[in-house]
Amino acid sequence: MKSFFLALLKSRAGLFGFLLVLVFIAGAILAPYLGLPSPTRSSLTARMVAPTWTSLFSPGAHPLGTDELGRDILSRILYGSRTTLLIAAGAVVLGGVVGTLLGIVAGYYRGMVDRILMRIVDIQLALPLMLLALLVVAAVGASSQNLVVVLALTSWLRYARIIRGQVLALREREFILSAHAIGAGTWRIMIKHLLPNVMTPVLVIATLELARIIIMDAALSFLGLGVQPPSPSWGRMLADGRVYITTAWWIVTFPGLAILLTVLSVNLLGDWLRDYFDPKLRTAR
Amino acid sequence: MTMEKTPQKPLVIADRLCKTYGGGRGFLAGSTPALKAVDNVSFEIYPGETLGLVGESGSGKSTTGRVLLQLEEPTSGDIIFKGQNLTGLSKPLLKPFRRDMQIIFQDPYSSLNPRMTVGEFVGEPLVVHGQGGNRSERNDRVAALFRRVGLDPSFMTRYPHEFSGGQRQRVCIARGIALDPALIVADEPITALDVSIQAQIVNLFQDLQDELGLTYLFIAHDLSMIRYLCHRVAVMLRGRIVEIGPCEAIFENPQHPYTQALLSAIPVPDPKIERERRPIAFDVNANPTPADAVLKPVGERHFVLG
Amino acid sequence: MTPLLDIRNLTVVFDTPAGTVHAVNDVSYTIEEGETLGIVGESGSGKSVHALSMVGLIARPPGRIVSGEVYFKGRDLLKLAPRELYNLRGKEIGFVFQDPMTSLNPVLTIERQIAEPLRRHFNLSKNQARERVVELLELVGIPNARTRIGQYPHEFSGGMRQRVMIAIGISCNPKLLIADEATTALDVTVQAQILDLVRDLKKKIGTTVIWITHDMGVVAGLADTIQVMYGGRIMERGPVDAVFEDPRSAYTWGLLKSLPHGGKRGATRLYQIPGNPPNLIEKPVGDPFAPRNAFATERCKRETPPLLQVEDGVAGHKAAAWYDLRAELKKEREASA
């Protein structure tokens, strides 16, 4: 663990990503305690106020400006990050657990189980993930829980495919044969021998998937299929602000920057994790 | 050794073992050509004996070892261990027999679980079979196993990457003997080790046999080590045993042309002999073994396929 | 006569995250034209790294040549311009690598891979090169050469691929052929065939050969001179008969003694060298074999012994040892008698 953080400190890109991720998480958690205006309070007198850097520390001011209804953009971005990060994290965990388990099962049992699972993966791959998400969200409705499930649905197969490949390779490793030779049961082999040895790739995929899911979540709300108003969401802010692009550039610029920075930091961290733990994964994506 | 003269019951009998890969029709995969990795292989090993199994890559020697331990199911044939037929036994029924037979592999780097401490790894068979009592008693037993294979018990809490090849192989051996097995299949256990380490491991194998009365199936392609370690030798070629017999008979009086070719190919660490050595060529494709060939006796306990 | 290859004080390190690996430490030796030199050592002995580094075939970074000169036909290879080095590689110095499975490009035909050095160095036309490729494949004993040149490496067996590697190595009639563990990945019968082939080729084209291996048996019949390396240093070197009969380094002696020598079962325990191979990350001090050597003196641990002509030995038999192995062995024999 100590060497892990030492290596992280040495890698500028990894450290940058890690710190930025921490900042975003802190921002999401601390949003209600920062003395910001409510993200949903509109004000007709303060519509489309331009951002002013000097007003950063004066109470009641709008450092990133306000939108067409006079709502504070900084506050909306911070509160929006809570929904986005929660949904994305939920989808990553759900997709990761399901995908990893299925990957281990397919790789371990091979044969029919494996073939059926891989055929399902192929079918789903033929359907662009965005279309799948769009259809399903439209069908079941855009509640937070539904979004988590839908986004996890677009995600599990990446784990399943890579973990299956890893397990197929591990299976031939002699320590797995040795576990069979001492009479270890299936459960023991999966939990004690296979799972710990695929945790690294799982962690790496999870980070990279987190970034992808944040973008997809934003895209869904951009199309009006994300969390419903009045809850603030980055994608919806973009979609709404787009109309005022000629008069108020800030409404559409800052939420996009927030997405970019979040995804960038998560990607940096993920790349570094991959290079640190398993450089071989680079081309396996 | 007196044991070779007293008639005893074999510890394990392999009876007409076959293992075929592929050949089936897969879903969307078309048919794959069948590969007979092990083809009608029969032998027996007596208690306390070391049987050497030699052959080149692809001869089926490793598969034979794995099939013998039921790590892979034979396509046909029987394995009789201590008088009990093991083939077709379900996993739970097989489990008690697992205590009695163990395997040690070639590559000490892939035979340890990189995410398990070596102590846990050596103690795992005890856990699986509910032996060794509580945690601290088990720890003591693992420590004793470490000492027995020449490792410092203080290493128990370390992970495999901290060990050299020879030390890893000692860890594997400790795990192999944890349950006091009767039979150990050693699948090229010294091939991947540095030359200066090989003798250490060979000696360890011999010491353990003397102390614990172990029976070995020793798989190798290094014939000089086989000669040094084994009572009897079986030579495999393309899935079949082409010659089997006492070590001396095989090395002094090889009958099958392939055995002769194999023996003539061993490099000898002596320039005078080595410069004069001319290997005998043997073209496998030009001399296919007839399918109906059987092992015929040519000397005392010495058989040749023909 | 100036030697074909003259290596002086070659030191190579690798900069790794764990620290600096001292792979080759102050290695000096020469090889005469027409000679076959067998270099024996285990993993980490520096036997492969030193050979690769002298023609710029180690990755830099992490590899780094700290010091040394490598004179080949009078020119220092380490000071050549890149272009001069490219002109020399493959043409004057041929290579055969260990693993025939990974050393051939999987997506190019055998013909292309053998013809590449020919077309590069001799400007042969496609057809001229093809004739030479067929000739080479026949020379290294591949039947139906003309039909097989269009095939890919995965269609060849391991032994056949190693023959292809040898064909590439000798394609331009190099002055020096360096074979790095060229038979290690092969079965014994195939190894025997390849060794036979090399002996045969030496007779036919008279190339100078450096044969790098971990197997004492392999070089016994092939080499004129043998050189034993350990921990990045030369421990002993000399005419092959002298070294096998009368080893003066405890490491050579131990290696030879630990082999079964056609010994029968149960006669005695094998002699075993105690301990484990050295950790090359620590700065080497003294004789690298000292920690595993029963005959080591205090001086061995502190000071690195130079490689010197041995007393009452044949000319050219050198060893790096502060202790006198012959005297020590004699003492031991008397004590046990």
Add this chain to the structure above:
Amino acid sequence: MTRYLLVKLLEAVVAIWGVVTIVFFVSRILGDPTVLLLPVGAGPEEIANLRTALGLDEPLWQQYLYSLLAMVKGDFGISFQHVRPALDVVLERMPATASLAGLALIFGTLIGAIAGAIAALMRGTVAELVVMIAALLGQATPTFWLGIMLILLFSVELGLLPTGGAGGWENYILPGLTLSVFVSASIARLLRSSLLDIMREDYVRTARAKGLMPRTVFFWHIARNALIPVVTMIGIIAGELLGGSVVIETVFAWPGVGRVIVQAIQAQDFPVIQAGVALVAGIFVVVNLLVDLLYGVLDPRIRRG
């Protein structure tokens, strides 16, 4: 090779069938389109009549079988919104989507390949750093936001290019650029790491030991092998472009398949959804078939396998 292709073809058919099945059942959950099709206040009798006319009152599995049979013949039904064959509605939008995606794929791959090669060959230099930072940013930027920003800059501020819609070549520039950024970022990163991996292979050492010039070693031994994962990546990117068309076509008011599908989902226009998704999946499968074919050309091990 023939068998390899046949297997791939069969897999493709299975995949399309699977997609059609998923879409069929998911879109039935969307709701009852009759409510949308009839004027407000229509009586239950009218609704029942329309349901019968549209075949919606039959058991679901029967509807499924009928539509599956019809789809094999190329009949995806009549669009509820447009009241003409759904396939026609989708097909006439296809050229717009395909040309944009194709343009971005070709342009983006070229730029990405050059950038990736530069990064790998100039390890440890400023050039590598610049390429890698650009690629990281490119991958982290949501395409729809990048599109909006480009509109803000080139159309609103500078007034150089149209904000959206289709028409002349100038309409292609902004959406094409937006998608190319995404494509080239992915390709550059993958090609760089793939090249760096291949450079460590034993056969590259063999090639250098032959005395080949660095240029020959790079093109024939390194790049040739590094292309194989890139080809796979192009197949994946093609899918993401098609899926992403939904979003990017909304941003640029691009009259393509993506927008039609979004509108159809909002209107619960089953036949158009069905036809649109089947078409996109079909194109994706064909692209991947081509990728597999290219794979076979690049890698002789697969050709004979």
